Amino acid sequence: MSRRLLCRSALALLAAALPWIATNYYLNVASQVLIYAIFALGLNVLVGYAGLVSLGHAGIFGVAAYTAAWLVAAGSGHLPAALAALAAIVLISALYALLSLRATGIGFLMITLAIGQILWGLAYRWIDVTGGDNGITVPSRPAPFGLSLMSAPSFYYFTVLAFLLAVLSMAVFVRSPFGASLKGTRDQPRRMTALGYNVWLIRFAAFLFSGFWSGVAGLLFGYYEQFVSPGMLTLGSSAEVLLMVIAGGSGTLAGPVVGAALVFIMKNVASAYIVRWNLVLGVIFVTIVIFMPEGLVPGSARLGRWAHAEWQRRRAAPAALRSER
Amino acid sequence: MTPALELRRLAKSFGGLRVTAEVDLAVAPGERRLIIGPNGAGKTTLFNLIAGELRPDAGSILLFGAPVTRAPSRRRAHLGLARTYQIITLFPRETLLCNVVLALLGLSPLRWNPFLRLDRQEALFAAARAALAKVGLAELADRPLGQTSYGERRRVEIAMALAQRPKLLLLDEPFAGLSLDERKEVQKLLQSIPRDVTLVMIEHDMDVALQLADRITLMHFGEVIVEGTRAEVVAHPKSREVYLGT
Amino acid sequence: MNQGLLLAVNSIAMGGLLFLLASGFSLVFGLMRIPNLTHGSFFMLGAYLGISVLGKGPDPLSRLSLWFGIGRLPPDLAFCLAALLAAAVMAVIGGAIERLLLRRLAGQELAQVLVTLGLSFIIADLCLMTWQGDPIPLSAPPALRGSLPLGRVVFPVYRLAIVVIAVVVAAALWLMLDRTRLGAMIRAGVDDPVMARVTGIRVSRLFTLVFCLGAGLAGFAGVIGALILSVEPGLDADMLPLALIVVILGGTGSLPGAFVGSFVVAFLANFGQAWRPEFAYFMLFLPMLLILLLRPQGLFGRHAP
Numbered sequence: 049m050s051r052r053l054l055c056r057s058a059l060a061l062l063a064a065a066l067p068w069i070a071t072n073y074y075l076n077v078a079s080q081v082l083i084y085a086i087f088a089l090g091l092n093v094l095v096g097y098a099g100l101v102s103l104g105h106a107g108i109f110g111v112a113a114y115t116a117a118w119l120v121a122a123g124s125g126h127l128p129a130a131l132a133a134l135a136a137i138v139l140i141s142a143l144y145a146l147l148s149l150r151a152t153g154i155g156f157l158m159i160t161l162a163i164g165q166i167l168w169g170l171a172y173r174w175i176d177v178t179g180g181d182n183g184i185t186v187p188s189r190p191a192p193f194g195l196s197l198m199s200a201p202s203f204y205y206f207t208v209l210a211f212l213l214a215v216l217s218m219a220v221f222v223r224s225p226f227g228a229s230l231k232g233t234r235d236q237p238r239r240m241t242a243l244g245y246n247v248w249l250i251r252f253a254a255f256l257f258s259g260f261w262s263g264v265a266g267l268l269f270g271y272y273e274q275f276v277s278p279g280m281l282t283l284g285s286s287a288e289v290l291l292m293v294i295a296g297g298s299g300t301l302a303g304p305v306v307g308a309a310l311v312f313i314m315k316n317v318a319s320a321y322i323v324r325w326n327l328v329l330g331v332i333f334v335t336i337v338i339f340m341p342e343g344l345v346p347g348s349a350r351l352g353r354w355a356h357a358e359w360q361r362r363r364a365a366p367a368a369l370r371s372e373r
Numbered sequence: 374m375t376p377a378l379e380l381r382r383l384a385k386s387f388g389g390l391r392v393t394a395e396v397d398l399a400v401a402p403g404e405r406r407l408i409i410g411p412n413g414a415g416k417t418t419l420f421n422l423i424a425g426e427l428r429p430d431a432g433s434i435l436l437f438g439a440p441v442t443r444a445p446s447r448r449r450a451h452l453g454l455a456r457t458y459q460i461i462t463l464f465p466r467e468t469l470l471c472n473v474v475l476a477l478l479g480l481s482p483l484r485w486n487p488f489l490r491l492d493r494q495e496a497l498f499a500a501a502r503a504a505l506a507k508v509g510l511a512e513l514a515d516r517p518l519g520q521t522s523y524g525e526r527r528r529v530e531i532a533m534a535l536a537q538r539p540k541l542l543l544l545d546e547p548f549a550g551l552s553l554d555e556r557k558e559v560q561k562l563l564q565s566i567p568r569d570v571t572l573v574m575i576e577h578d579m580d581v582a583l584q585l586a587d588r589i590t591l592m593h594f595g596e597v598i599v600e601g602t603r604a605e606v607v608a609h610p611k612s613r614e615v616y617l618g619t
Numbered sequence: 620m621n622q623g624l625l626l627a628v629n630s631i632a633m634g635g636l637l638f639l640l641a642s643g644f645s646l647v648f649g650l651m652r653i654p655n656l657t658h659g660s661f662f663m664l665g666a667y668l669g670i671s672v673l674g675k676g677p678d679p680l681s682r683l684s685l686w687f688g689i690g691r692l693p694p695d696l697a698f699c700l701a702a703l704l705a706a707a708v709m710a711v712i713g714g715a716i717e718r719l720l721l722r723r724l725a726g727q728e729l730a731q732v733l734v735t736l737g738l739s740f741i742i743a744d745l746c747l748m749t750w751q752g753d754p755i756p757l758s759a760p761p762a763l764r765g766s767l768p769l770g771r772v773v774f775p776v777y778r779l780a781i782v783v784i785a786v787v788v789a790a791a792l793w794l795m796l797d798r799t800r801l802g803a804m805i806r807a808g809v810d811d812p813v814m815a816r817v818t819g820i821r822v823s824r825l826f827t828l829v830f831c832l833g834a835g836l837a838g839f840a841g842v843i844g845a846l847i848l849s850v851e852p853g854l855d856a857d858m859l860p861l862a863l864i865v866v867i868l869g870g871t872g873s874l875p876g877a878f879v880g881s882f883v884v885a886f887l888a889n890f891g892q893a894w895r896p897e898f899a900y901f902m903l904f905l906p907m908l909l910i911l912l913l914r915p916q917g918l919f920g921r922h923a924p
Binding site for chain 3: 103154158168287332
Binding site: 223224227228242257 | 446451456458463466476478480483487490491494533
C-alpha cells in the first residue's frame with residue numbers, strides 16, 4: 049500500500065471515529081477547524097492559484113451568514129434561506145470581481161479591502177437591518193432530510209461532508225484544464241493573452257469559485273454559532289484567513305487546511321494562556337511572510353528533503369573515508 | 374494577393390515621444406521579413422502594436438486582409454498570430470511539456486473545462502511531445518523549465534509558437550543570448566518552417582538573420598527608412614547613414 | 620450656532636488633523652509604492668506616548684513622567700514637548716521597521732504590505748496591554764482654551780489651532796519638497812524610482828528616511844488628534860481607512876492632493892455621519908472605490924498605485 053493511501057486512510061478513519069473518541073468540546077473544535085479550512089481553501093483559489101491577494105474575503109463570508117440568518121430569524125425555512133444565501137454569495141462575489149479585477153497586485157488588494165470595509169460598515173451601522181453590534185441570532189440549525197444537527201457529533205459529520213465536497217471540488221479544479229489556465233495567468237498573464245486566453249474572464253470565473261466556498265464556510269459558521277455579528281466581516285477576520293492560507297502554503301491543497309488548523313488551534317490555545325491573540329497573530333504573520341513565504345507545508349517539505357539529503361551525505365561520508373584508507 | 378500582414382500609416386506616441394511614425398508595411402504570405410535598425414528604432418514597439426499589446430494612436434493593422442486594429446491580443450492569437458519575446462517569459466514552475474501544453478490549450482475550447490483531468494488528455498500531450506521533438510527537445514520534455522539552459526528555453530518558446538499552428542509568426546530577437554552552436558540550431562529550425570507560415574523577425578545578428586530573410590525593412594526613430602531585398606538595402610546610402618551616422 | 624455651522628467648524632478642524640495624518644502616508648505610498656497599513660497604529664501609538672509624557676495615562680511611563688515632574692513645566696510647553704517627543708520616538712520606530720523588516724523584502728511590495736498589516740496587529744495589542752482599554756481624555760493646554768467668535772461662527776481655539784498647525788506643517792513640507800535636495804530626491808523617486816536609482820540617488824536610504832518622516836508625522840498627528848478624538852483601542856482602525864481614502868482621492872505622493880483630500884473626506888465623514896449614520900462608511904469608501912476604478916492616480920497624483 050502506498051504511503052499516501054495509508055496516510056489518507058488513517059486520517060479518514062480518525063475523522064469518522066472522532067465522535068467516539070473525543071468529547072463534545074473537541075468535536076466542536078474540529079467542526080470549526082473544518083469550517084475555517086473550507087474558508088481558507090476558497091481564498092486559496094485566488095491567492096495560490098490566481099496570484100491575487102484579497103483582503104476582503106471576510107465580506108463574502110459574512111454576507112452569506114447574514115443572508116441566511118436574517119431570513120431564518122424572519123421566519124423562513126432553512127432550505128429557502130440557504131438557497132438565498134447561495135444566490136447572495138454568487139452575486140456578491142461577482143460584484144467583488146467586477147470591481148477588483150480592474151487591477152492586480154496592490155490595487156486589487158486595496159479594492160477588495162475597501163469593499164470588505166464597506167460591507168463591515170453596513171453590518172455594523174445599518175442597525176435596522178443587521179442589528180448592528182447585537183447581531184442576529186439564528187434560532188435553529190437546519191435539519192436536512194429531517195436529521196437534526198443540534199448535537200455536536202451530528203453537526204461535526206455535516207461539516208466533514210461539506211469539507212470533503214470542498215476538497216474534492218478543489219482537487220478536480222486544480223487538475224483540470226481550467227485550473228492550468230488559471231495557474232498560467234498567475235505566472236505569465238501577458239504570455240497567456242498572447243496564447244489566446246481571456247485572462248480577465250478566467251480570473252472572474254475563479255473569483256466566483258473562490259467566493260462560493262468562502263461563502264459556504266460563512267453559512268456553516270452561522271449555523272454553528274447560531275449567531276452572526278459584524279465581527280465576522282472585520283479586516284482582522286480577512287487577515288486571519290489570509291494568514292491561514294499563507295502559513296500553510298498557498299500553492300497547495302493541504303496548505304490552507306494545515307494553516308487553518310494551526311491558526312485556529314493557536315488562537316484557542318493562546319487565548320487560554322496568553323490573553324493577547326492579536327499580538328501572536330501579528331508576529332506569526334510577519335515571521336512567515338519574511339522567512340517562509342511559501343508557507344509551512346512546502347517549507348517543511350523542503351526542510352525535510354534537505355535534512356534527508358544531509359543524513360544520506362553523512363552516512364556516505366565515513367564509508368568513503370574508510371574506503372580511501 | 375492579400376498580404377499576410379499589412380500596416381497602414383501606423384502611429385504611436387508615448388507622451389511627446391513618437392515611437393512609431395506613420396509606418397506602412399506589407400508582408401506577402403510565406404515571406405520571410407527581417408526588421409532591423411539601431412536600438413530605440415521602435416522595432417519591439419511595432420511588434421507590440423501588431424500583436425495587440427499596445428493600441429495605436431492612428432493607422433490600421435490587417436491580418437490576411439482582416440482588420441484587427443481594435444481586436445484584443447487573444448483574438449489575434451485565434452486568427453493565427455503567434456510571437457516570441459525578447460526576454461523569455463515562459464512558465465518556470467512547469468516542465469517543458471506542460472509549457473507547450475499550455476500553448477496548445479490556448480486555442481482549444483478545452484481550456485474552459487473545470488472537470489476533466491488535464492493529464493489524461495492524451496491527444497494534447499502527444500501533440501506537445503511532437504512539437505518538442507520538432508525543435509530537438511524530445512528527451513527533455515519532462516524536465517522542469519528551471520533546469521534547462523537559455524538556448525533550450527529559446528527553442529521551447531519557438532516550439533510553443535509553432536504548436537499554435539500560426540499563419541503569421543513574429544520573432545523578437547530569436548538569436549539573442551545564444552552561443553554559436555545554439556544559433557546554428559535555431560537557424561536550422563527556422564529554415565525548416567514551411568512556407569505556409571509567414572515569418573517576421575527582429576534581429577541584430579546580421580550574419581544569421583540575413584541568410585533567412587527574403588526582404589528587409591530598416592527602421593530608425595520609428596520610421597521605415599529603407600525596404601527591399603538584401604542587396605538593395607545593403608547598397609542603399611541611407612543604410613550606412615543609419616548605422617554609422619555619416 | 621446651528622447644526623450645519625457646527626459640523627462645518629468640526630470638519631475644518633478634522634480636515635487639518637487628517638492632513639497631518641495623511642501627508643506621511645501619502646509620501647510613503649508615493650515613494651515606496653506601498654500603502655503602509657501600520658500608519659494608523661503609528662498615529663495611535665503616538666497619541667498614547669504623548670499622553671504618557673504628560674503623565675495622564677495608567678502606564679509605568681506616565682508614572683515616570685509624573686515623577687520627573689513634567690507636570691511642573693508650564694502646560695503649554697509640556698504639550699509641545701509631548702508632541703515633538705512622540706514624533707521623534709515614532710520616527711525611530713518607523714526607521715527600525717523599515718531598516719530591519721521592510722528592506723529585507725525590497726522589491727516585493729505585496730509582501731511589504733502584508734508585513735505592515737501584521738505589525739499593525741502587534742502594535743495594537745501592545746498598546747492595549749500598556750494603556751488598557753479605557754479611553755484617555757486629553758484636555759487642551761490653557762493657551763488653546765476658550766473660543767473665538769468669527770462672525771456668526773464660534774471657533775473653539777484648540778480646533779483653530781489644529782488647522783493652523785496643519786497649515787504650518789503643510790508649508791514646511793512643501794518647502795522641504797520644493798527647495799531642498801532631499802525634497803528633489805523624494806520627488807524624483809515618486810516620479811520614477813528606476814531613473815532615480817540610475818542617477819545615483821540612494822533609494823534604499825531615501826526609503827528609510829521617508830518612512831521615518833511618515834511615522835514621525837503620524838505620531839505628531841496622534842498627539843494633536845488626542846485633543847479632539849477619543850484615544851482608545853480601535854483608534855488605529857478608525858484612522859487608517861481615512862488616511863487611505865484621503866490619499867487615494869488626492870493622489871499618492873501628492874501633498875496638494877493630501878491637503879485637498881483631507882478636507883473633502885472630513886466634510887464627507889462629518890456630514891455623512893450626521894445625515895445617515897448607517898451609510899457613513901459607505902459614503903466614505905464609495906468615492907475611493909470610484910477613483911480607484913475611474914482615475915486611479917487620484918485628483919493630483921502622478922501615477923496609479
